[in-house]
Amino acid sequence: MNCENDKAFISSWINNEMTAAERTAFEQHLLTCTECRQELEATQQVWKLMGEIPAPAASADMPVQFQGMLEQYKESQTVTTKPNPLRVLVDKLRQLWLLQPGMQLAYTIVLIVIGIGAGSLLNTQGGNKQEIAALSSQVHEMKEMMMLSLLENPSASERIRGVSYSSEIKTANKEVIEALLSTLNNDQNVNVRLITLEALTQYAGEPSVREGLVKSIVQQESPLVQSALADIMLKLQEKRSVQSFKKLLQQKDLNNAIRNKIEQTISGLI
Amino acid sequence: MNPLTDNAIMLKVKNGDLDKLGLLFERHHRSLFGFLFHMTGQRELSEDMAQNVFYRILKYKHAFRGDGEFKTWMYHLARNVINDNGRAVKRTVKHQEVTNLAEEIAGSYLADESIQKKQELALLKNAMNNLQPESREILILSKFQELKYHEIAAIMDITEGAVKVRVHRALHQLKNVYLQIAN
Secondary structure (H helix, E strand, O other): OOHHHHHOHHHHHHOOOOOHHHHHHHHHHHHHOHHHHHHHHHHHHHHHHHOOOOOOOOOOHHHHHHHHHHHHHHHHHHHHHOOHHHHHHHHHHHHHHHHOHHHHHHHHHHHHHHHHHHHHHHHHOHHHHHHHHHHHHHHHHHHHHHHHHHHOOOOHHHHHHHHHHHOOOOOOOHHHHHHHHHHHHHOOOHHHHHHHHHHHHOOOOOHHHHHHHHHHHOOOOOHHHHHHHHHHHHHHOOOOHHHHHHHHHOOOOOOHHHHHHHHHHHHHHO | OOOOOHHHHHHHHHOOOHHHHHHHHHHHHHHHHHHHHHHHOOHHHHHHHHHHHHHHHHHOHHHOOOOOOHHHHHHHHHHHHHHHHOHHHHHHHHHHHHHHHHHHHHOHHHOOOOHHHHHHHHHHHHHHHHOOHHHHHHHHHHHOOOOOHHHHHHHHOOOHHHHHHHHHHHHHHHHHHHHHHHO
16 A cells, blocks of 8 residues: 555544545554554644643633624615615616616607697697798898998998898898899999809899899999809890990990990890 | 524524524523534633624524524634634744643642642643644534534535544544654
8 A cells, every 4th residue: 555645644644634535544554564653643733732732711801892893884874775765776777677678769759749649749849930921030130230320330341241131131032122122233342242243142042133233334434343243144034235335335444354244244144 | 392403593593583582592602612612722702702702693584594503503603703813823822832821720620629730730731722723623622612523624614534534544643643742
């Protein structure tokens, strides 16, 4: 038998942690091996002695201290568990929620349907619509007023701003058109006149606007405005303008480039 | 009447009957204190630690599943408490071993023992303190706590075979150190 191997059994034997077979084999070996017997005895002695190492008894205060600790713990628990009923309910709801993804989907769909329903219901109610219409007409009026007052401003840039407001007024009334036409004919600043011309072409569908533009041709002295008017007339195919352009051609101091352009325009219109 | 098992009581505690922990404390605080004392060599510290272990039992009661023994779980927590106290404890043990030993041995517990026995015990205790902390721990669990190998395995989270090997190695070492000092 291997002695080294058996020595490993010594502590197991002492602690009674062996199977019956192991025990028999080991005890048999002990009978023949003095070395192992001595080792066992020495170890056993130490092991036994170790059990006699003194330790003080646990103090009698310990149970008292334990009770104190327990009471303190219970108190701290009741403080934190006071809002418990609510928390338990919330937790349960949350669990229910998490456990059923189908429910989540159903709630989502229901909410969307309610949203759409409420939205369409609100839309069909006329009250809002009327209010909005009233408000937008008020805004419209204010813009008109702004525009008209800006057109009389001494500063050219302010007047340009006024004209540009007209592009936001979709259905221009007579007053606005008159104001724009008079600006086109009388404003000293070429830029203001050009912008005004551009603004007026928006309302080219109105007969009064077309008429005003045609009449304006002879009143313009700036080549830039004349050329712009020619372009517009060509675009609108306004035959009545031919007469005015011909009058313009009779002017002696007319710019040569403009003369050519007007001649082309006339041929385009006829 | 059949007294309730530790596990049955602990499960009651887990379910909110906190007062039942008093029964477990009554059953185990002495041996727990003994373990901590042998590990640290300090009486007051060991008492504090034992309270700390039971505090953790309360705090972590939800983690007790009842599939292992209450006792092994308790020692498992006790080891954590010792580890949390850290090196400070180990250092004090080394420091204390010489100074307190004589007083302790000469103390009231051994009043009727022979002088020779006192000397032997002082030497053995010295030898114990010379062991690796892990070796000392496994011998304490086996000897003083009278735990079986499979219980120690559960406490230390190792296999029973590993416990067998470690106990043997530690005991062999202890015997050699003791004989060396004694002669």
